[in-house]
Amino acid sequence: MEPESLYNLLQLPKEASLPVLEELPQGEKKKYILPTSRKDPRFEELQKVLMEWINAKLQAEHIVVRSLEEDVFDGLILHHLFQKLAGIRLEVEDIALTAVSQRRKLEVVLEAANRSLPAEEPQVKWSVDAIFGKDLLATLHLLVALAERFQPDLALPSNVQVEVITMESTKNGLKSEKSMEQLTACSTDKDPPSKDVFDELFELAPEKVSAVKEAIVTFVNQKLDRLGLSVQNLDTQFADGVILLLLIGQLGGFFLHLKEFYLTPSSPAEMLHNVTLALGLLRDEGLLDHPVSPEDIVNKDAKSTLRVLYSLFCKHKPRGHTDRTPRASPD
Numbered sequence: 001m002e003p004e005s006l007y008n009l010l011q012l013p014k015e016a017s018l019p020v021l022e023e024l025p026q027g028e029k030k031k032y033i034l035p036t037s038r039k040d041p042r043f044e045e046l047q048k049v050l051m052e053w054i055n056a057k058l059q060a061e062h063i064v065v066r067s068l069e070e071d072v073f074d075g076l077i078l079h080h081l082f083q084k085l086a087g088i089r090l091e092v093e094d095i096a097l098t099a100v101s102q103r104r105k106l107e108v109v110l111e112a113a114n115r116s117l118p119a120e121e122p123q124v125k126w127s128v129d130a131i132f133g134k135d136l137l138a139t140l141h142l143l144v145a146l147a148e149r150f151q152p153d154l155a156l157p158s159n160v161q162v163e164v165i166t167m168e169s170t171k172n173g174l175k176s177e178k179s180m181e182q183l184t185a186c187s188t189d190k191d192p193p194s195k196d197v198f199d200e201l202f203e204l205a206p207e208k209v210s211a212v213k214e215a216i217v218t219f220v221n222q223k224l225d226r227l228g229l230s231v232q233n234l235d236t237q238f239a240d241g242v243i244l245l246l247l248i249g250q251l252g253g254f255f256l257h258l259k260e261f262y263l264t265p266s267s268p269a270e271m272l273h274n275v276t277l278a279l280g281l282l283r284d285e286g287l288l289d290h291p292v293s294p295e296d297i298v299n300k301d302a303k304s305t306l307r308v309l310y311s312l313f314c315k316h317k318p319r320g321h322t323d324r325t326p327r328a329s330p331d
Helices: 003-009 041-057 076-086 099-116 128-132 136-150 197-204 206-227 242-252 268-284 294-298 302-316
Strands: 029-033 161-170 173-182
Touching: 029 136, 041 076, 041 136, 041 268, 076 099, 076 136, 099 128, 099 136, 128 136, 161 268, 173 268, 197 206, 197 302, 206 242, 206 302, 242 268, 242 302, 268 294, 268 302, 294 302
Parallel strands: none
Antiparallel strands: 029 161, 161 173
């Protein structure tokens, strides 16, 4: 990140461009996934896992899915997948060539799928109209629900969230509202991960935590000096994800476009977007050995924040630097 970009850092983040909006009848609503969320590594990973799962299930039938958005809408894939998962046969035509017959086929498949899922799931996050309209958000909600119902051991990426904008057609024109939507459960809903050195440090040698924080803050400030930034409080200043993203870019030698994150986040959802993006970048580099929840960073959890910053320290510390991170001991 070069000094000339400092002026840009003072500007508000640009709004992400929206997809082309179709005409909405008055009183109707439609959700759109923002482009920044579509590029989120965890969101892309979720689609990849689901496609590989479907293709493995339907391999014997020589069916291949290459795009959840384009290949699932007409009911053919869902028909074969649901029959395979539920072990039942649906009384519906195998091949539907016209839009009318495809929609009719989809209705039959969704009715059967909805009956097999918990009562609170169906009709809330997806519908025939949404799936047939190639609504990726609705399609993902449905596929995740089917996977959790019929193959709970499928390794879906945890805590996948997307930022969406809901457009509503009113008599006064279009009304929009941003929100975060959860696609997969948080990792805390699963078996807790094994303890790491920071768990031991906080439990067995809490008096050494401040020394670790001081060493990390010194490292961070050395790297942020070119940007005219500094950190005094490790526990609070990384909660909105801004300094963390700037630090990752500085260490990696790249500049994140301002439309990809919120430079001045004004809500917990915007903070969560920033932190989720930062953790995705770290996972892409293979730096996070221990699971870290973005919610923990936003909630100013010192242990989680230290894990993230220590992973950067280990990769980017000066050559010849000896790792003097205190080791916990029961003594």
